[in-house]
Each structure stands twice: as C-alpha cells, then as structure tokens.
Amino acid sequence: MRDVRKWPSFLVRVIRRHRDPLVVQAVRSTIAATISYVIALRVSPEPAPLTAPLTALLVVQVTLYATLTTSFRRVNSVVAGVLIASVFSLLVGLTWWSLALVVLASLAVGHLVRVDEFVPEVAISAMLVLGVTAMGSGATSVGHTAWLRVVETLIGAAVGLGCDLLLAPPVWTDEAGESIEGLARRMRQLTLRMGEQASGAPPARLAAERLHEARRLDHDISAVDAALRQAEDSLRLNPRVSDGLLHRVVLRTGLDTLEICTVVLRVLARTFTDLAKQREPEPLFSPQTGALVQQLLHEIGDAAVSFAVLVTTDVSESAASAEGRLAAELRQAATTRDKLAQLLLKEVQQEASHWQLYGAVLTEVNRIIDEMDVEHRSRRLLEELDRHTREQRERRSRLTRFADRLGAPMRLRRRHDEGAMRRSS
Secondary structure (H helix, E strand, C coil): CCCEEEEEEEHHHHHHHCCCHHHHHHHHHHHHHHHHHHHHHCCCCCCCCHHHHHHHHHHCCCCHHHHHHHHHHHHHHHHHHHHHHHHHHHHCCHHHHHHHHHHHHHHHHHCCCHHHHHHHHHHHHHHHHHHHHHCCCHHHHHHHHHHHHHHHHHHHHHHHHHHHHHCCCCCCCCHHHHHHHHHHHHHHCCCCCCHHHCCCCCCCCHHHHHHHHHHHHHHHHHHCCCCHHHHHHHHHCCCCCCHHHHHHHHHHHHHHHHHHHHHHHHHHHHHHHHHHHHCCCCCCCCCCHHHHHHHHHHHHHHHHHHHHHHHCCCCCHHHHHHHHHHHHHHHHHCCCCCCCHHHHHHHHCHHHHHHHHHHHHHHHHHHHHHHHCCHHHHHHHHHHHHHHHHHHHHHHHHHHHHHHHHHHHHHHHHHHHHHHHHHHH
16 A cells, blocks of 8 residues: 555656756767668768767757757858868878868858857868768768768758757746746845844855855846856747747846846945944944844845746746735835834934945845836836837848848849830730
8 A cells, every 4th residue: 555655646656757958968969860870871981980870969959040050150160171181191191290281170160151069070171071082082072071971961961950950849938937036035145144144143254245145146136047048049949939038038137136036136235244244242233223124124025036936837826926925015015114214313413423324225225126126127028028029120121131142133034024025925
C-alpha cells in the first residue's frame, strides 16, 4: 500500500520533467543531430560526416528566433571560410606562412560579415579545407572537399531549423516571471532588514552591510535581464503565442520599474548609512518615527512583491486581483509616508542638523511609491506599445518601398509591352 501511494506523486514529477524547457531542449537537439547525421550519410561520400550533426547542435537554440539567426550566421561563417581556403589552396597551398595568412584573413572576414560568435568557425572551416592540400589532393579534390563541407553545414542548419518548426520550442516566460518575482522578494527582504535598523540604533558597520546588500541587487538585475531576453526571444515567431508583443512589453516594463526601484533602494541604504555615521551611538530616528519608518518599508516591500506578481500574471481575472491588491498597498504606503513627513518635520524643527538626510529619506521612498503606481505603470505600458507599433509600421513601410523599387522595372516593362501590342494591333 505504501508503494501505491507514492505512484501519483512520482507520475507528477515525471510529467513535470517532460515539460521542463531544459529537457525539451535536450530532446530537440538530440533529434536534430541524429536526423542530420542520417541524411548526411546518404548524401556525403565521407564515412563520418560529422559536420552536419555538429551544425545541428550549434543551430538548435532554446528559441525559434535564436535558431533562425544562428542558422544564418553559421552557414555564413562556413561559406566564408570555404571560399577563403579555396583561394589560398589554388594560389599558394599549405605552408606555415599561408596557414597564418588564412587564419588572419578568416578572422578579419568573420568580423566583416558579422557572424558574431561564429568568427572562429570561419578560420576552422578554412583550415580544414586547406588541410587537403597537405595530402597532395589537387585543386579538384580541394573544391570537392569545400563543397561537401558546405553541403553538410546546410543539412545541419536545415534539419535544426526544421526541428524547431515541427517541435515548437518552449516559451520561457514562466522562468522569466519566476526571476522577476525572486528579485522582488529579495528587495522585500532588504526593506525588512532596513526597517529593523530604522527602529533601533544600529552601528554604522551594520548599516554599511545593508548598503552592500543593496548593491548586490545590481547583479541580480543582470541575471533577471538575461532570463527576460531569453523569454522575449521565445515569444518571437513562436506559433504557440498569439500576443507575443504584449507579453514582451509587460515583462520588460515591469523589470525596468523594479530596476529603478532597486537603484533608489540602494540610495536609501546609503542615506541610512550616512545617518548612522552621524548619529552613532544614538538611534537613526526617534522611537515613534523609527517605528513608522519600519512600517513604511514593510509596506513598500509588500508592494514590490505584489507589483512583480501583477506583471507576471497572464490570466485577466488574476491580474485584476493583483492590481487591486497593489493599489491598496500603495495607498496604505502613501498614507504612512504622509504621517512620516509630519513627524520628520517636527524633528527638523527641533534639531535641524540632519534635515538633508531626513529629506532624502522622504524623497527616496516617495520615488519608489510613484514608480510602482498603477496609473504610472499603465501609462508607461501604453507608451511602450505605441513605440513598438510605430517601429513595426516604419519597418513595414521600408519593406514596401523596397518592394516597390524592385517591382518598378517590371511594371515599366509590362507597360512598354502593352503599348507595343496596342501599336502593332
């Protein structure tokens, strides 16, 4: 009976692993490499045409958009290397100095044709093709080897692209959403610890530790940004997604807002550090003011988590609930901020030596509240959508003008032929 009870949870874990994007990516890469090798065996006379499966492994990416761009750069790099090697093979053959020239020319051409990470592949392809001259194969074999390498590369790129079209790549928005929510929760933990310091008399060393912790959030931003870029690529050209632009803009504007908030939070931690140095060994604030600062930072941390949940929620009903919760938390935080402003004003009137730092505290918490405001977010979201729409419209207009230029000679020729037919009749 005990084993039977374990079956449901075991099956759930297996199903989740099969839906894991990393597992799906590994399966797609394996299938593409195997199919490309089988096809290359039938097409290429070489006994082990490994260039095709190698190309498929390099081409198949986690997103369809990345696969398309990678396929183009990969084929471009191989063709460039083959052409360079063919020219050197016919002119000088393989020597130590010709090899050096081939490598130098290949790396230079790789940067010129903009193959990005495949710049070394240009030199590798050139050296492999040039190596046949060392065996005394002659110009015919050199050209044949170069052609086979191009064909195998095309096979691998085509199979990799076909696997992405038939086996749709996973959408990475869930992983990006988890990264954004994780960043917001780390921000909340920092605000809670800063609130505890505000209600007591922390040494300047402890306040400086909170400042270093706030600076480490910048590294977290970089990791979240990388996950978001991968999610944005997974939404481009993906048949599973119908409103990819909206998803991309919502996630990107949400991360931009949290990034601004982390910067302001770091400045607030710096203000606390300076205040601790000036007031040590006394508390940062009076007991009543310190308790209010702690409450305000607690509310700001909760609002940051609610904001992250809002920007990562897809279902409209859940998004409406998250937006209502965020609006309520921000209203409460604004009320607490107004109370704090009155208390700080009284303290400045009694002792004006720290009025600049007290004013900085109010300015910084006010900036965080304004950045997460629901109306501010909606306005920024509409602006970004309008900008992307204008860019797409301009891109289509450029393509239309280019097509018109290509079709103009054909239209002129057709008109000329019609006129000639009318005159002859």
